[in-house]
Amino acid sequence: MENRNNPPREATGSWSEGWWSEALHETSPNFGPRPADADTDLVVLHSISLPPGEYGGDGVRQLFTNTLNWDAHPYYQTIRGMEVSSHFFVTRTGTVCQFVSCDARAWHAGASTYRGKPNCNDNSIGIELEGMDNDLFTAHQYESLERLCAAIAQNYEIQYVAGHEHIAPGRKTDPGPGFEWERLKLWGAISDWELPAPWQESHNS
Secondary structure: OOOOOOOOOOOOOOEEOOEEOOOEEOOOOOEEEOOOOOOOOEEEEEEEOOOOOOOOOOHHHHHHOOOOOOOOOHHHHHHOOOOOOOOEEEOOOOOEEEOOOOOEEEOOOOOOEEOOEEOHHHOEEEEEEEOOOOOOOOHHHHHHHHHHHHHHHHHOOOOEEEEHHHHOEOOEOOOOOOOOHHHHHHOHHHOOOEOOOOHHHHHHO
16 A cells, blocks of 8 residues: 655545545445434444554455455465455554545444444444554554544544444454553544543543
């Protein structure tokens, strides 16, 4: 995936039919319509790398576009045939790529429930960060994530942000302990988004 110069963090770009102008666009076939009564009120953060622990390659992009060569790495046999997507992917260098319109339902959450709502794909925007559950994320990623979240807040009435680990506890562990949730409350554009417990409780105390 190509790199590019990041715009200033205050620049949040524009939107067209759910596509953010500041992202690189590559359409995934793995999406569908949101239910007519769904409110897009949740952002879900994930971490991913393909092969696991290897950064900078095209594995994630190929997975989301159904072009991954399942024979290229032994790990790929364990996910062979999987059809998944996320709205956004943020590389270690801060490049943001978008695969699905935020007006559509991407396939990132799987079996999930949050705040009493099942099937989180229906009402969420998924953001994948290039990384591992037990790894730290880069300053470039946090800068791009802040800019991306500010843009999402401009266009969607988001109320909550959570990790995959919070919407599918016991099944998923990402983005993991290396993600610094406290940073999000310092980002003015999304300061009203509710963090998952215990970070929300800590902030309110």
